[in-house]
Amino acid sequence: MTLIRKLSLVLALSALGACSGGSGGGGSERQVDVSSGPSSGGFVYAGPAPASDEIQQFKQSFYDPLAANDRCGECHTPGGSGTTFFVNQDNVNDAWQAARTVVSLNDPAVSAVVRRVAEGHNCWLGVGQEEACATTVTGYVERWAAETVRTAATVQLLPRRALDPGGARVVPAALTDAVALYPALESSGELMGLLAEYCADCHSDTAPTPQVPYFASADASIAFEALRSRINLSQPQASRVVLRLYPELHNCWSNCEENAAELLSAVERFAAVIDATEVDPGLLISGAQVLAEDGIIATAGGRHESDLVAKWEFREGAGSTVADTSGVLPEIPLALSGEYSWMASWGLRMINARAQGGVAGSAKLFDQLVGTGEYSIEAWVAPANVSQEQAWIFGYSGGPDNSNLVLRQSLYNYEGLTRSSVTEQSNSGEPALATDDNAELAQATLQHVVLTYDPVAGRRLYVNGVYTGDVDSVGGGLLNNWNESFAVTLGNSTSGANPWAGALRLAAVHNRALSAAQVAQNFDVGVGQKYYLLFSVSELLDGEASCTRSSNREPVNYCYVVFEVSQFDDSAYLFSEPFFAHLNPDGGDVNFDLRGIRIGLNGRLVGVGQAFVNVTGRVSGGNLGALPELLSPMGTILALEYGAEQDEFFLAFDALAGRSGVADDGDVESWFPVYNGQPAPDVAIRTFDEINATLSALTGVPTGSNLVSQVTGKTVPETFGAVRRALPGIADFNAFMSSHQMAATQLAAAYCDALVQDGPRRAAVFPGLNVAAAVDSGIDWRGLVAAPLIDRAANAGLLDVDYRNAMLDEVELLISDSRDLKPYVLLNGSWVSDPNPAAHNKRDGLMFCENDAPCGPGKTAEVVKAACTAVFGSALVMIK
Template identity: 40%
Template sequence: MTSKNKSSLANTLKLSSAIIISLAFLQGCTDGGPNNSPVNELPDNGGGNNYSGPPPATDDVQRFQTHFWNNVLDKCGNCHNEGGQSPTFARQDDVNLAYAEANTVADLNSPVDSRLVAKVGGGHNCWLSSNQACADTMTSYISNWAGDTASATTEIVLTDPPTLSDPGATKTFPDDPALFQSTVYPLLEQYCAGCHADSASTPISPFFASSDINTAYSAAKSKINLDTPADSRFVVRLRSEFHNCWDDCTSDSNEMEAAIQSFSDSIQVEELDAEAVHSKALTLLDGIPASSGGRYEADAIATWQFKAGSGSTAFDTSGVEPALELTLNGEFNWVGGWGINLNGGSARGSTANSSKLHDLIKATNEYTIEGWIAPANVTQEGPARIVTYSGGSNTRNFTLGQTLYNYNFLNRSTNSDANGQPALSTADADERLQATLQHIVVTYDPVNGRRIYVNGEYTGDVDGVEPGTLNDWNDTYVLVLGAETDNNDKWSGVIKFLSIHNRALNQEQITQNFEAGVGERFYLLFNVSEVIDPNDTDPGVNDAYIVFEVAQWDSYSYLFNAPFFISLDDSYTPNNIPLIGMSIGINGKEATVGQAYRNIDMALDSANYNADSGQPVSTLGTVIALEKGSSSDEFFLTFEQLADQTNVRIEAEPLPLPTPPDANPVSPDIGVRTFEEIYATLSQITGVSMNNANVRNVYLTVKQQLPTKEDIESFLSSHQMGITQMAIEYCSALMDDTSLRSSTFPSFDFNGTVGSAYDSAGRDALIDPLLSRVMGTGLATQPVTADVKTELNALIDRLTSCAGSCEAGRTVKVAKATCAAAAGSAITLVQ
């Protein structure tokens, strides 16, 4: 392969992301202390540690003092002070001199590339239990200092991968867990089930010692290295970390290694077909990091990126002190590619550190909650608490929640109650919330009130509450993810990113953050030079690649997205090169599912090629199953044809479809209306708006006990009770609205006594218009009108038996009951 001058020839893609950095090292120092820095709301000329030196000479020094210097004094000041180790960026005699020193180790244009970030990320004087969290926090300190100086868009330089190798023979986990069950599992079951089993008294994820062998096998795969059993996490934990040894750690680790070796020895090696047309192979870590840079975060006051991957702490890496660390408890697990999965668990901050949200948001009277989340399902209600800053089930400052397909946003202001009610919710018919990864943003400001954005788009749901101030917020409340503070109203799902800003982001900023994406991503450059030019006759082809953006999507899969072709030689242009039937390979074989690119039939040519950005191959993305783990899985590409080389795939004949089972001969011809249909139907019957406050509150309360399926065989008695409550509330709203009831029942005397109002003519004046609305007229199938009237008249007889002793207002009460009996009956329910 020809070499090239990367500074002049490397193609750069201006993408919202951060480039992998070459680490440069500072002089070492190992002293430091815990982070107890005060909240820095605004530049204050004071400085930390009772600073009494010369004031900041410029506005930039002032920003340096407020956002960086104050925060690193207790972390780096024991060494990097005046008279201490160079660089003296934490000196306390003169903040201007500290500023000059800090500029030698901080990159204000690209904070993530700063040498300070590299050092703490490598473990140098990290003040947290996670080196990654220290690196992210240091990046935020520098970003906050840089302000508008930091480039929102950084360049990604595509360079040759470190190695160029053909796909190798490799072992993969068999689908059947039987071999695992007979080799490794007995040790796990015997010695690890006390913690790593879902049935343990205090279950700890992952559950590789579960009594369910499929669950155990799935959880154990990422801890086993089939190619080098000694490197398996199970072995390392015993041999080097002395974790839960049951006898002697050395002998125990040897026993575990032998079990894994036995498991590995019984697995057949996967070898790629010799006729395959393939690219060179890469692991995920051979790629160029494409972290989620390019975000707007100038006003972020708390940020959680969930990069730790282990432990029980989610670190706030916003750089705004005090750091609002969250303690994870209950049923949770870390998600590969960054994130936490809450399934009955929660993440909680302390009252003291949560108070920074109160202080910094009240100062601006506006805020934003921004997250990348994936709800576990669309059946959660309560609303289930995704993020809440509250004091209990009935008091809060704010809550972002879920009710079925809806996002709910509660905010306490001077125009709401203490519970943040009434809530702003996305419209039922829009079904904005889906059980997939979504970018959700909610904003509040005193001009626009509350707004909701999903995947970068404003939902259009208008806040019915007049905007007020946040003066009534309480600073003793606690921030919780996944549950209410009393552990009720739990929410299940994955949170991959969360940030709280003390400004309301505008549409442009929200779009920018949505497009920046989330999670740990890489650009994988699959070299195809030898396929296109096997005889090495064209030097420009030596740097030819098909590039994917690849992310570990979750703990079980990878996302491959939007491939494009490019040469790192700016002088090269493709000339009508056929590209047909591309597939993704993993560990010596083509992946069995997720092959979204096999229908590609195109040519790489000069008309569609750009020297800077290459030529798009596809706009599609696909998911490939994880096998060994992100550090071990080896990827490559295969082709039916690329240039002059071909290996046409012959698909196997599909198995014949089995004989379908007999249809249920007694399947009912009728069904029932579902919850949202009942809600809308009762509104049409009564003329009462679905947004009536009392009706809406009852609906949200009983919705979970209304039918969710149209199958009549799934109907329960509890469903009928929910329908009855809805009908009563709708009919009460109808009868209490004098204008609406007069137009609906123009001939009925609502002011008369029960004796006069419910004579024969009066009953017809009430019942006939009611049945016209409930039943309709002239339908092919409907109840017999006379039978329904008989039932309603019998009800009226019982309710008016008090005769002359009836209390005041009895006439309207009987009308409500008659309306509810008709509207809440099978007439409304059955369809």
């Protein structure tokens, strides 16, 4: 996805289509019911028509869902007790004028109306559900904003606050380190002692109703790990454990303001013994930024949602309710039960839990989907394992044996069930449409899964934007036998008999079967909250007058290096695609050289993940409104320390505008046999073209081979074209990065796949090997596979016998491991190899397939490809 597309704000208005139909057969096994909240609250607008398209968009996106009497309409209209009439029931045009004073279209989450609901003001879902109500209102404002600025070419980037890096006080990584610095930490009246005394009834893993975070656990190491991201030693008053007591008034033990002050003092005493980190004065640094406070939301659109019916984004981060942010009434808030935890990166980790909607709200799916006769279920999921069977990701059902539709995981397969006129014999929608066993598409990693249904083709499954190719054996039919008394569930069936373990990042329902292009579009957009983080370089460009404007108060910076940043998961950030932005509204060109970007966190350069050290180029132009100047298409993962609300990032440059920092490694020197009259180093790195030629020579596969790799989905030249820019561009060993190794591995996989597919070339490299044999049929893996690979890659005859044997041992061990990848199961708190795979009917090992029978010849070929990729993608090929 291009940068321009990422920056665009795309129309994402939900379409309403109410249709009715009969109810299907089968009784309900529903166990739990929750309120779906109000629908219209008895209010029907009868005032003057919207005066413009913009006001009509405001009415559809924001006004209609909030103007109900049981939401905001009773108070925030003339005659009500509210001070701002942003849902004026008499005149939507006046409401539009008032609403503009309580929302921020540039940053919906900070809107006054959102903050008021988050603080507990009139949450219609009830006490304790403020996060869900605030998330819902944020969704209304976002849709209004998307409609209002949908013609704009880019997200509006604004100058950020001036913040100097350094001065951060970092919480020690382990409890033992913390106690060594502050022995009283766990004592009564101190930080951990106070939390253990007053919060253990809820925030403990052994509490009657455990609630994360477990910072009051009886196990001090668990408590400390949960506490690390909830305290801010640089700004103790900003610590979450303090703010939750006051001003948020969360479960105080006596007087909230006094209790908060007591905790604040304890945090301050702990902070006093921690030395502040100071930025190396020799670094050439930018201004600093904090993601949650300074980031500009980048996820403004791009998804196809014209036929959206329901959507859950798991933004809440706390509470026991998940909001339906589709804006299509009636909404379907989901009540959480069981064992679960919220993810900081927008998500819900399901351990043994269920998220269930009420029957009244769930009937929206009956009305919408039966009427069109089509649907799509879309989910971003990360399965916890590949050993769970008939585990429900999404269901609209009354129980395990009575359902309208189900999306579930069984081992390495995703499965879809739909009750229709062609499955009359089954109340559960059997037979299931399942992905191919050999494809092993369900993996324990983040995946985009879509189940579609239409009256002609029936069910289709897509994984990561691609149609799986699995054909519905019963075809399409009508949905006229659905039961409207069923309930929506995520992560389990209504009876709790089908738990699914994993992370849910987004779930959505559409009343049309998404096309392949629309599925790919939503996959490309990705999931979770993304921000633009603007790092000021105005101070370094003091020769560029247009980069800074001085005023009587604060200087305003206009020149920034910008990253797209998201919290990748609970322990990491994703930084990607840096670009230069010039935000001076009066214009003015800039012109300077830039080399080497390094990312700093909390006062020091991060030790792992510096993917932009080789960025180099000249920045010119960049007036406000011009296209951003992309500096690199790459991305990297950085470890989280405090969390998005506290971690302070900055950039350091090797060189910028004629100035250099201590991180400058000097001039890049090419590798030659003799350099400056002196013998060159013995070790260098092959460059991109050399790696490509080397792999071709080793495998015998031409660089232009048209055989498509099952691993990369591309031919050899297509794979090389995709990874070429990520391969080494210079021979200097000091410039080698981990991204180079990953790119070389992908290219090696493409060559090895083509080699194994090509019979004559395969026979030339592996003489005597029969890939049609079963993997356990006595194949001489050492002699027929490991030896040819090592001898080709390391050059036969040059290796010491003992060293060659040691290398053969390593490859043989790799092959042995590849042949026996039986799944792991959780027993007594530890992951162990499944002790009874036959009982679980496993089909996932390379050595053993269904019922512990030996796998077919296709698995032998896979083992050879894996060994070939491991050897030819290693340092044996990279180093020269």
